Amino acid sequence: MNISQVEEKIKALGDTIDKVEFIFSLLECYGKPKASITRLKMVGRGSYNLAKKEGEVLWKKQVYYKSTVSDKLLSTIDEMKHSESAKKHQPRFIIAVNDTQLVAIDTRTADTLDIQITQLKNRFDFFLPWANMEKAQFQPESPADVKAAEKMAKLFDMLRLNNAANDSNQIHAQNVFLSRILFCYFAEDTGIFEPRLFTGHVASHTAEDGSDLADYLRQVFDVMNLEVRTNVPNYLEDFPYVNGGLFADKLPVPTFDRKSRAMLIECGSDLNWSEINPDIFGSMIQAVVDPSQRGNMGMHYTSVPNIMKVIEPLFLNELKAEFAKHHSSRAKLEQLLLRLEHINIFDPACGSGNFLIIAYKELRELEMEIFKRLQEITKDGLIPLPRIKISQFYGIELDDFAHEVAILSLWLAEHQMNLKFKEVFGRCNPALPLNNSGNVVRGNALQKDWKNVCPLSDNTQVFILGNPPYLGSSLQSDQQKEDIAHVFFGIEGYKSIDLIASWFYKAARYIAGTGSRAAFVSTNSICQGEQVGLLWPNIFENNIEIDFVHQPFKWENNAKKNAAVYCVIVGLRNSSNSEKYLFKEGLSQTVENINPYLVATKRNIILPKRQKPLSRIPSMTYGSKPTDGGNLLLEPNEKDEFVKKYPEAKKYLKRFIGASEHTNNKERWCLWINDQELNEALTIRGISERINKVEEFRLNSTKAATRAIAGVAHRFGEPRYIASNSILVPIHGSDRRQYIPFGFLDKSFVASNATQVIYTGELYVFGLISSLIHNVWIKASCGKIKEDPRYSSTLGYNNFPVPSLTDQNKLDISALVLEILSSREQYPELSLSDLYDPDLMPPDLMEAHSRLDAVVERCYRAKDFVNDEDRLDYLFKLYEKMTGAPNA
Template sequence: MSKIVDDLNSFVAYASTLDGDEKGEAQVFCDRLFRAFGHEGYKEAGATLEYRIKKTSSKGTSFADLIWKPRLLIEMKRGGEKLQLHVRQAFDYWVNAVPNRPRYVVLCNFNEFWIYDFDRQLDEPVDRVNLKELPKRYTAFNFLFPVERKPQFNNDRDEVSRQAADKMAELFKRLTRRLKHPVPREQAQRFVLQTVVAMFAEDIDLLPAGMIKGIVDDCLQNKQSSYDLFGGLFHQMNDPNFAKGGRFVGVRYFNGGLFSQINPIELTEFELDLIGNEAKGDQGAALKDWSKVNPAIFGTLFQQSMDAAERHAYGAHFTSEADIQRIVGPTIVKPWRERIDAATTMKQLTTLRRELAEFQVLDAACGSGNFLYVAFRELARLDQLILLRLKALVSHKEFQNQSKQLVAIRPLQFHGIDLDSFGVELAKVSLMIAKKLALDEAIDALAEDDAGEFTKGTGELAFHRDEALPLDNLDENIRCEDALFAKWPKVNAVIGNPPYQSKNKAQKEMEPGYLQKLRQHYPQIDGRSDYCVYWFRKTHDQLAEGQRAGLVGTNTIRQNYTREAGLDYITQNGGTITEAVSSMIWPGDAVVHVSIVNWVKGKQLGKKRLYIQEGNDQQSGWRHADFDKIGASLSFATDVTTAKRISANAQKGCYQGQTHGHEGFLLQPKEAEALLKLHPDYEQVLFPFLIGDDLLGGIPPKPSRFVIDFRELSLPEAQHFKLLLTRVQKMVLPDRQKAADEETARNKQIRAAVPGAKVNKHHANFLKHWWLLSYGRSDMLAVLSGLNRYIACVRVTKRPIFEFISTEISPNDSLQVFAYDDDYSFGLLQSNVHWAWFIERCSTMKADPRYTSNTVFDTFPWPQKPTTKAIEEVAKASRELRKCRNDMRAKRKQSLREIYRTLELPGANPLKDAHAALDQAVRNAYGMGKTIDPLAFLLALNRQLVEAERKGEAIQGPGLPASVKNRAPFISADCLTP
């Protein structure tokens, strides 16, 4: 026998002597468990007992029994305690155990272990292990060894769900893509869903066992007709009259919704194999244990049965259960749980149960119904909690009276809207199945073997099991409509994950005229906003006082136009953000960064919790903080969303680089240099062209290509540069002609759909001047023409790296250009004061900050009356910083990007010292003390300057202050040259 088995046998023998006292024995139990897995003890392993976790309300702090980051959280309960009643508590601990959140959570009552991996599977533990089984089942705890191993779980519902979903998705694809007689999409959808319900039903005791496999066997082995057999089963499932004989005796009535229309299909042998051929090595879907299939399978099925292009057009994204809980928990569960916990009498509890039974929930972008399914399950669990509280308060007779309806929650309390017909049908199926699963869970939770009041197998329970059928007809509840134009039902809470697309993608992917209709219907929403903002706005307008909502949006929901149309509107019109995620990576195929917002229409006292996922690590990257108020920018810093445009800033100085628009304008350096040698005058229209990666990644940094820029030359004038014009004519003109023709055709369709609609004419304008860059930025070039150098930074960047660029180099639109040549202006822009403002006022590209001149530069207040000494100190510090960088680059042969990565490492670093000196000099120029919050200071200054401009008073704008009479000492010579 191995040492691990010996050690675990010893642990089991010791643990069996304990009384199961949660307070007195949990710690020694955990310590002995760690010793059994090869540690000297929990402390030596690095675990912590009674780990402090701040609650998400104002009620103080909770303590998890043990945390061993980033692997394990253990929550102990008294011996024999029903662990299913404490899953929510364990989940809340896990959510807030950041940073380095543990991967696994173990609930234990001294007799059994329930193991959870909430990122993969929320509804059920991935394994259940009895104490006495531990020596044989220890591989489920492989994560507990000093050197972590991959655990082997027996209840990985996620894997079973994916396998079953793959089979049914493949069946759907095969049916619709037959070479001969392909099945119409809608018919294939309905047949697949009817089959899925039947497979679920036979594994959760709603259909006789083995029904589907028996049909497949008869079709494959006895050559019977699948058209007849599946058609007969589905017809019987839709018949209120039970079969008195024949194959379908025992099949009960399901409903008149999904099974109201039966269109059987004669399946091929391969299609039958996908459903249930045991003879094939890869088992069919019917041979899976569907009682272990998570209803989130329908989300997966929905996603996999659509091709990638279609999913993107709808903005559809798969959502995990753990992420759904970030909305369902704060918006639905937490408020109800607080009310239930506060109830102390039978009257209060029965009143709450009646209210719970009438609580209505809407997902206006329901997709396959995952949000609605989780909401149903959580409301059903709240209902169980009320019954358990009643059971402890009232007599057995009174409890039997109160529990005649074992589950008060009904699918008809849930409403959904979606444009995709398949998603709508999937959502109905999810809720139909949720009813049966909730009933089974309630029976398990209320069973009392010792008292015999509610024992499995009694006639009383058999009666309750019969409540599962017939399934509700949800045709009126889950509707296939465009939610933005449909009338929403009156509900108590709105949840969901609306589709998200940027304005530009929406123009390309939506049907002609749709955006025009949308803007006519919602004229108050800026047309540049992300698509999801329409759901936020409409949701808030639908809520009554005291009602709640929780939605997922792209992280642009907290930025600029989208924030102003959505979260600003919500917070300025009676909404209070109660809990939110500022930014996180949304799991699934779509690599998007999202924000999650839960809010109430009205006030809510107490602290509000804000989360953020930093970097790409799903576990360790999380942090959170509590605030009296969460602002519309979902920021952990001072909320500066109210800052306004300063006219002096907006007049000139900050520009986006040139957008060439077509590769035909670009040349490799060798090709350009050869042309310039033959035609020196081509230097008038052929320029080195700098992109962001050249600036940050080049060793040394220099332009990697040239651009043909005819500036504002007319076509006849451009003829002088014949070789270049011919190149552009050959490469660019045909594509611009094609794009313009397509735009004209699309505009015709738009105007046919929406007479008088405003249409885009970008490509027509590009064609009109086909020899010119798409956006040559002539205003920028005019300003730069009077300078020898300008300041630039990469527009989308993780680090604040500014550099002087020679005006002989043209900036690509990946660069943000600042038309200043002095060292003082450079110092202000490179300082952490400006970076702090940039981070809070910018937009983002995925998770990376993006410099937006109108929100960042135009609102950034410059020092108003810096002393001459302070100005000189900033200029000197900026020169020394650049010298430090240049010396490091020359010595180390590294790029700017590589040099700045050293700032992330501990230890002495001359670059850190140079930045610190500059930052202090800039603070001195503002008159900003060391302890002053720069954002609060800048916001107050912004308001002061805006008010001064309103009164007609002069202010100090960007650049060298007016007090500097001699600019020469502030204009050094260093810059990036061609």
């Protein structure tokens, strides 16, 4: 059941209720089986109703319901929440109603609802989990990280003025220095050091002009690497032994002046570093050392809510569900603790470690909840100690500074969680000396064998996650192309593949045949157009399937600028019969299967590049390409001057129309000269001059194919024009449009290669592709630039499944096309771009399109489509039926 169907059923309930029957009707609205509801209504043996009191219904794991005449529903529901029945049977929802009011609690999310029953139709989304659509839970962020990164940027800039970093060794030394300073700031504000130990000693033990600060810091760093100390000056004795390798290497320390010394102290004293999130701050601090990113401080880091969108469905939701399920079993909870100890988290593009750190923190939080519950049920003086270690967290990072920050951030996260653990349980592992810093290595993840970095074993489960880089083939560096070639060695067609596909493929190979899983943030390009055929067959052949998907969304964060990045999150697992989850617009839905286009269908379908239409519709081709250096084309003023000067040339001019001209009411012209007209045309001086320039342009080309057509300079380089009516297809569209603004042209127009063309005068063809159901198909099957679709004939139009049409169907569609064209003509002052803007579309044009949709969709089936997902699901099923195979 989908959300629209639920909404319709809730509206049908009306505003008055029968309190006895209400809960049964409500459950039915959300798709609960009628057989189950019948058993819930039963009395006695075999009934699902576990309630003991009249007026109550208690269905295990589902609902605890009570109807009452009392107007104190808040007190009623509080009693129900704390009852033994609720604790034992763990209903998802607790509901209390009287004649006019409804109060409810979602026991999983702790959300509450307090409404008049007449408002239920507006708040029906509260109970959507009954229909397998979960409300996504997002975590807030703190702006303190941005402020800290900006302060550090000022310090870094001051140091760079007097400290060159011209080679890799100098850059590495500065990177390590920044990591050490960050650790000291954090340590003095979180109890690792005594309060203000670092900034206080710098302020009181060094000269104000900064002349001796470098030497002082060098001594401090050396002391913090000494476990056994002799002959250490008294003023350095306060600094503890740190270990962990952070201060092990003797590296140059930058020189300071008065301003940079003051800023070093200010960064420590003006900020409370205990409020800093090492997971997010680490990403932003990368911008400190890369001035090219400075204006977008934190712009493209993966925010905490978006990281949670990855780790919750990947592993955290399952672990929390296991905890809830075995809430009262000591043995099962101890088994769960043991499982946590044998989980490894691996980010092969870890950057500064934000995914690893959020995952670490969440697992530590769950561990604490388990320990608290064990203390409640054992009563035998259990003394917890943390079992999850940062050595369970693995990463690969190419950038030197990000690698150093990732190691540092894991230490800081461990200390933060240890402080929380101590606050709850009264004891924890000591902060110093530091433990091993996790297994983050520096290197090229696409060249490394991941199993050497994060080994698999029979008693461990690995969860791969992250936000790898994504670049299309035209934007890839030579090294990135070499990396892709290494990953896809032996596989044909990889040269056009997106960079991020390499991570998905390596992850699929890594988890194949194991209980491990993977999930990455990605642009949605890997699930559109030709990328689907390039990547997904290679993943599926490893017996890997899509586990869950967050459909395209735009992420935002607390940076001063928000990144206009649209992404998807795709989870992978070994094939199984377990449920899969589709997340869209804050809801999750349980589905049987998710195909590579991120649509819930029963089977995986991969659309091929089809050269001819699957259905009985005319062929589509590209428009004509001039390859003329601009000499066969004329702007309106040039055309007017040309005709004024050479009136006899008028018959060789045609309207030249591309996507921009079509949608924005622009005008351009072109010379179109057939071979049999050439001699006559050359007698016109203006034409002969332009043809000579075309010939010269083509002869000077570096492309042999262009030089080869210099002898026919009167023709377009790629002439595809046919003297007939045609349908113009803009290649680039807008995701905001509900309909694609196709054009219907007569033979006086030459379509440019910025468009595609169907040479036909059949109005019903125009109607089919102008319909909503066709646009839904194009958005799913073709590639996009950001969120805007790019029309493809081979992937979209030629694969578009059209049912068998009767002559009457074609007549009905054609009649409505005439209405659409007539409606357009009523607004000559508006361009098609305006007419098809959803905020500006005239009501009569919208109405004409709606009537067309109804007629076209009736050709597919008699029953109305509920929404676009319903349309797409039907189209894929029809496609499979028409082709006879999932990948045909």
